[in-house]
Amino acid sequence: MTEALLYVGGRLRAAADGGAVPLHDPATGEAAGSAALATESDVDDALAAVARGFDAWRRSAPEERARVLTGAAALLRGRAEDVARAITAEQGKPLGEARAEIEQSAGYFDWFAREAVRDLGRAWGEGDREFTVERRPIGPVAAFTAWNFPASLPARKMAPAVAAGCSILVKPAEEAPSAAIAMAQCLVEAGLPGDAVAVVTGDAPSIAAQVIGSRVIRKITLTGSIPVGRELVRLSAEHLQPLSLELGGHAPVIVLPGADIASAARTLAGAKFRNAGQVCISPTRFFVPEADAEAFAAAFAETAAALTVGPGDAEGVEVGPLANARRLAAVESLVADLRERGARVLTGGHRLDGPGWFYAPTVVADVPEDARMLTEEPFGPVAPVLPYKNLDEAVARANAVEQGLAAYIFGPEDAAREVAERLDVGMIGVNSTALAVAEAPFGGVKSSGYGREGGTEGIGEYTVAVYTQVRKEGS
Template identity: 45%
Template sequence: MDKRKLFIDGEWCEGSNAQTIEVENPATGEIVALVCCADTSDLDRALVAAERGFKVWSKTSPWERSKILSRCAALIEERMLELAVLMTLEQGKPLAESRGELDRTVDVFQWCAAEATRTYGRLLPQRQPGYRQTTIKEPVGPVAAFAPWNFPGVMFGRKIAAALGAGCSIIIKPSEESPGVSSGIVKACQDAGVPDGALNMVMGDPTMISDYLIRSPIIAKVSLTGSVAVGRKLSKLAGELLKPATMELGGHAPVLVFGDADAEKAADLTAGFKFRNAGQVCLGVSRIYVHDSVYQKFLSRFTERVEALKVGDGMLDGVTMGPLANARGVQNMEQIMSDVQARNGKTVTGGNGIVGKGHFWQPTIVIDLEHDSTLMTQEPFGPIAPIVPFSTYDEALKLANGLDYGLAAYAFTRSLDIATNVADDLEAGWIGVNNFSPALAEAPFGGVKDSGFGSEGGPEGFDAYCKTKFVSQVNMDG
């Protein structure tokens, strides 16, 4: 049985306590690997290594860091098929989606490699002769980062590439449910020349690890992609210790389809995006609001597209939607559908789990839902799509902005006025008008309200791993 080992100070190792966690293939129920678990002694070694690694890596020329990150990107691209297979076996998404995610991971490393050479400061205009006043960007210090299971390649890589590009060392904890591709990315970084201690990976008890790392005086910065509940706990702890944090948390993204939109094209795009990764996407579609005048046309086309999806093992040709990643996901779908039935919602298609060894759920459409139902107020994180009509722009915006989430939001319209207004009026950090763009390496990605704070991606995300120093220098000989 393959073991997903810890990576500490340049060495792959098992945990000191010899404990392991099973990794399940969600399509078959088969155990495909074991995860080695870290205890506090392992975390202490990782912290010492990160502190020492920071002293070396932060003094490494940005141009040399850039070259190493470029080599990381090249190695990930070279090993893409192998890594994609690991992702599909452990996480469940179709192989084509796994390869697409790894394409974006390569893109992130390439972009951060270039950005490493652009950590510019500023020369401030003189207020009086003899003064030279500048700002300097420096790496913030050793980072503790926590990555999720739903995108174990690109979200994991995004944290590593930005931290290393800025000159920080990092201790990162991937999900214990899908660690294979994360381990492969770390191996690519090691082979590319990232020095010992600059990059460390630990796994095990998430609560123990996060608490122990964040409390350490060695850690200078925290980054989490995870649930709102976990984000509250970690941001509170980081805040108490006055440590900067980036929190990319849950979403419940609305889609607004206005009456002037091409309803059938909107349905095609929305269906494709909604059921990507079996609906387990923080940016993904969760609530669909359609204007009365095009509601039936949209529903008909959307249903046609959903019923054409082929559900199955992501390793098989032609499969367009894989299983949910774990049994928790199926249980959550069952609870959502129980609430739908209790509130007399109507199931247009799907609505049930698929009997078998894996964690499969039918692609599902629900209509005639009350606005305070579970599906409309809590992030489903699965392949259930609610479709609700609206009558006016104000009603649509009230529904879209009516929750405490604010990660992503989308709209379809031919009107330039409506497009401009929704961009201004939607309360979300990521907005798509007439398109669903996945997170881009060069664009900031982050939420508002309960969906978190800070950005990953783009110069904004890179700056999160830097601190700014102001230097005022006077010429004493003048």
Template identity: 40%
Template sequence: MSGNHLQDHELFKTGYFVAGKWQQGAATFEVVNPATGESIARVAKAGKKETQAAIDAAHAAFPAWKRKTAKERSEILYRWYELILENKRYLAELMTAEQGKPVQEAEGEVVYAANFIQWFAEQGKRVNGEIIPPAKPGSKIYATREPVGVVVAITPWNFPLAMLTRKLGPALAAGCTGVIKPANNTPLSAFALLALAQQAGVPDGVLNGVAGDTQAISDTVMASDKVRKISFTGSTAVGKTLVRNAADTMKKVSMELGGNAPYIVFDDADIQAAVKGAIANRFRNAGQVCVSANRFYIQDGVYDEFVSLLAEEVKKLKVGNGMDDGVVLGPLIDEAAVEKVEKHVNDAVEKGGKALVGGKRHKLGHSFFEPTVIVDANEAMLLAQEETFGPVAPCFRFKTEEEVIQRANNTPFGLAAYFYSQNLQRVFRVAEALESGMIGINECAVSTELAPFGGVKESGLGREGSVLGLDEFLEVKTWHVGGL
């Protein structure tokens, strides 16, 4: 689909969305296709005034939305789910244009995003309370669960649809209203989602959206006592700032933050499966995934075999514009991302590593980087200490189980971890010992609407998805009734 076809579609929105109306402002910012460097759109740049209006609209809409029955909210959410799937191809092509991932991968994200809406459309009907045995005769005690209030969802550019629906699905199902603040790199996908919500029958003011002046938006949100909940996906540094600022008005917070995931391959692993999993895990979305393996720990006995097979598979990865046939690896999001990956690779080579495959900017230019395998990696390298967020697989040697667990846990982060082993006793030992919120055991994917998603240590607070995801948007109210 050409740029003009994208722009001519009814879901192509470039304004901010407040109280059911799309509005333009005097100031704008540019959205660029990372694969071509071409401008896709100029989007209204919201600031303090627009953000406050969005908060006020959500606050005004809250009482009526809260009063709707769970079944009524569920029916609206289910219609939203259907509309997302009906527009799968357009949403995928829009996402590829502004984010860069291959369009087939983007289609997968659209389905994944829709699944959260479907899941919470059902879960919202199962918000139950409790009857508690009273302490004295003639009395009753009830505990009910009620929506927390106005929610602000702040989401990143790497999964511009799924990170939103993972928050908005449970928020709306619980009876909350809200404001979304998508990343400035990828506002178009988010705003298309809002347009579909409106078509589905989400009442005016229940969902609002702003993008633009990030600092002004953040300051306005954090200062507002009308905002009762912040749900954020992004860097640990920004997450810590939001948590500190939330304390002033005692906002509830959910934080899905950075990771430094280990991917451990033991001598007794199925090596072919481990290599296949490594490709799918590390090179999806050009490595720009918070749960991607960042450190590959390979036991001595299979190290050479694993890195040889991995290098062979990495060489086969077709790099290019996500709209082109056969492309499996698109560009990084922008020049700053390329510079970080380049810095990590160069640092690794300076400290004794070797680029077995790749290792430099791709000949396609723009923000493309070659898929890379680094051998002889060590913990002194930046790519062992920081989240690279790019298509680089550094491979570390290890000798014993005890050693690799210590090295894997030697990080302030604990979002995801992966390991491959055919030894049942080892599976349980290692899974219990790894300090991560999610563990993949002979499995490279840990993201589904059915299971809790979240990290420990500096990788976050709270859980998204599953039956637990709804709890993040609910408060418990206890009723003590006497004189009966």
């Protein structure tokens, strides 16, 4: 059971007034503990802590930052089972996926440990003058994360911030706070000053307004929805803090002529229904040549229908419940809209009987262009198969949404590379859906946001370039 605790100043504590909100196991709807509701004074304490923490941590040597991150990765791996089980209880995903998420999070710590000692500056001379450009830590960071990946989303922000020499205040989704707190504890136990990381939960709008309105915060990073991203941009206007925003996607898949239809359908079904479709880079619109569309849809639906759905901690489960009642209602609404507009449900299309927030893996065909599904990110286990006449049409339809996070292409590699050049997204998978790796930049274009996490680009988001010119005295 999750305890209602904050992490401030290197220690766990309850909210100042004892306030808490109940948590529910998505598989049963039953109590899974509670999350603390931080008061204004709690947030003030967290802000004061990260201000002190930055003054201390900014002076740390790159080698020390690397040691802390490597040590935290090892500690997290040692606690992987406990943290994974907490994720499954709070968020619902299958335990195997939760374990993989912990390993991915530890991998971010390891990657940015190596980035911490990379020299990002440069120096040169010209006559009697010397020029240097340093990358210095930007300052205390405010990080806001969503509930769908309770460990890896905070890890992608904590790791580069610590590597750069910043302190960080994390506001995870109150539905699934345990992983963020566990990672903060690992960092401090590995040697990070206790004031350099804080984790607070509670009312997101009020915490965001207070944190961003503070002069302490020098950088904002969010993984969340487009409306929330717009609100944080508005809030940041007062103090002009820079932002990194990952605001979700609506990833097209273009299956090319000549693709192995059966293989593509199996691979894409596995990717689509991971985490019950609650993945920002989940494939969501499946464009298939007209001649192959029925075969693809049949293979996709057959694979989807065979998936084992159930509680995330049960043996052999491949698809868990949706994370909360809001998501279940949203998915039901999208499928109702599809039916009303004449779409054909090939498999699924209904809530599963029993307790919890389960929805059957769903594949639909004959989807009209005015269906909400084609413009709204589904964030659930629903997949539309969409025939196309030619590649120009497929590319135009793929690009015809406000989101531009990820896209996928399946088929012959040379043709896939040509299509990839025409897609308005930040990440592209060709015959692969495994895009989220520590070594590569993660982020999108258009309304999917700006800034990058991961890769050599990731640490740069937490630094500022300082240029110094020195002229030799007496010259």
